[in-house]
Amino acid sequence: MDEAVARLLKSDDPAVRWRVRTLILGEPADGAGVRALQDEVRRSPRARAILRSAAGLHPYAKWRGAHWALLALAAIGYPPADSDVFPLRDAVLDHWLTARYLRDRDVSRVTKATGEAAVPRVDGRSRRCASQQGGALLAVVRLGVDDGRAELLAGRLRDWQWPDGGWNCDRRPSTTMSSVNETLLPMRGLLAFADATGDRQARETALSAAEVFLCRRVAWRRTAPAPIAPDVIKLHFPVYWHYDALAGLIGLAEAGLLGDPRCEDALGYLESRRLPDGGWSADARYWRTADHGSNTESVSWGPTSSKASNEWVTCDALTVLTAAGRA
Template sequence: MDERTAAAVSWLLEADDPAVRHLARRELVGTDSVTDLTGPTAGPWVSALLAGQQEDGGFGGDPYRKWTGAHWRLVSLAELGVPADDRRVAAAAEHVLAWIANGLRYPPRVVEGLPRSHASVHGNALGACARLGLAGDERAARLAEAIISWQWPDGGWNCDNQADGHRSSFHESLRTAWGLQEYAAATGHEGAQDAADRAVELFLEHRVFRRGGSGEPINARWLSTPYPSYWHYDVLAALLVIARGGKTNDPRASDALDLLEDKRRPDGRWNAQAQWWRASDSRTTPEVVDWGAAGRPNLMVTLNALRVLVAAGRVSLED
């Protein structure tokens, strides 16, 4: 392990929030303990995400309310590695799965033979519920099958009724691919894995962030490193999904990996370069967690960047 990586790992292991320490121990150091397994729910981040939970497992109002609805809280809980057997977490997962499965009664509009679905909503819910113990629920199976049936020929998904069918939405496809990956990992569902792999191939066809013709960045915002990404596409979030698909060694991922390495600070950490959320007292897009302001070293961005670079063989954790 080089000096910069050792410093970054130490920083994560000393984080104030036990969820970060738990993830760093499990994924970067390779150790678990009883304290690690129970600690994540005791920290300030998870406590904030579970604050105000109601009897039905939700948090009042629209589950998709940005970013304080039950849907977004559950995705964050899943990404923080909370234990599925925590009764509060289980209740939140049940609430979200019931809500998203109920919505399957209303299939997406089909325009020129292509479903125009908000698949990232369904994919995020599927991924979180699969991580949190509900992959074997028949509602999760129906959800996965619906998502697969909405996939476009190029491997992605799109909600735009005006899209001509030439290209699906990278935003809509990223979290959908993640949800299918998580469901496939939990159940062995080959159709879900195949659909996720097709989406990963779509990203790689564009070298993660480049236009097919000119090679220029498709969108400058995709080059930033926010956390959380929510439903937005960006290079780091895409590389995480590519890594989970076992494709970080594909040559077409090299440009994005180079970009991620270039963003690394001299001290081995990464900044959050953008943020989609605002403080909890904001009137628009408030968050219940302070994930760290843009322009500062960020715990989750650093953790995710290390995950990706380790998977790609560009960072070693060996002493």
């Protein structure tokens, strides 16, 4: 692991070096060295491309719209409270806090019309893709650009939480379990908000959401020794609104819950995936590089190969194992 960390610290990408120094080596975020590195991130081709690509797109355009640009900038250590981010923040919050998302309506079934008028609630369960508001909350808090509306996002997420702790946008009235895809970003966003503000309700909501992952041992079905889905035991970066074992462990690390025995299988699986050079590979990806079309990225997030290490996946894996005391 020392070799893997040393190699990452020599990366050409300042964002990789920032992730190693803050998330793995534990350097304070307000230290002079880390701040200087964040300024290097701000001026980097990666950050400028992410900012530039969001211009003129729908806020949720995959994967270059303002919503995804904010999440990417937060992930790479872009410096806080930078004015270049304000237009993206405004586009995202204006979109996710329009009137339709601020009112709830009890219905017997969800239709296009009911979904466009309010957040539909069937048998007491709000049918909302909470990864959208959760992702926005995570990004604006991490980037230090909250203009007072983060509290409203956190409140809406609390209102929509299901009895089992998570969230789901499944329209079928028979659906009674939360979705791991729709629960991860709300949990992480609420944790970030609680850390920034001391909001106890937000932390309690996030910790109850963690049960959605813990009761599945992070990546496995509750009633059978099989993965939740084939893609869940593949490693990706970024995961966007998707979910995999490594992303789940990152969220549980932020919640301080990796010591829970139900994380053991996923941690062991992650360790088993280490390559001979000490790194980890990206098994698959949800992005592509092209001039146009859906799921198009403005930057590359490294190779997808079973034999070659991916810097971003390696950073996440080492972050998890460090937090678990297994590095």
